Amino acid sequence: MWIVGAGYRRQMFTQPLSFINRGFLSVEYNLAAVDRLPAIHTLGGTVHGGAVGFVMDTMIGPIRLAAGVGQAGKLRLYLSLGPSF
Numbered sequence: 001m002w003i004v005g006a007g008y009r010r011q012m013f014t015q016p017l018s019f020i021n022r023g024f025l026s027v028e029y030n031l032a033a034v035d036r037l038p039a040i041h042t043l044g045g046t047v048h049g050g051a052v053g054f055v056m057d058t059m060i061g062p063i064r065l066a067a068g069v070g071q072a073g074k075l076r077l078y079l080s081l082g083p084s085f
Contacts, residue, residue, distance in 0.1 A: 001034050003031070004030070006028070006030075008027045009025065009026050009027075021058065024055040026051075026054065029050045031048040034047070038039040050068065061081065066078045066080075
């Protein structure tokens with residue numbers, strides 16, 4: 001099993017806007033191979049997907065809004081509160 005990810009964040013603003021202190025545009029791509037799941041072997045052994053989002057540094061902590069697409073072509077919307085690990 002292996003996982004590779006690449007991402008880019010660009011700061012969009014730094015002036016505090018009441019609730020949001022800073023805002024970032026985020027672009028990410030991930031690729032993974034898992035040899036123990038038979039369903040993945042039919043897809044060439046790898047799974048991949050990408051996302052575009054907006055990350056905000058707020059008074060209550062980081063908030064991330066993103067839209068992602070996997071290799072199956074389904075669009076998913078994500079909301080994340082707090083730091084990512």
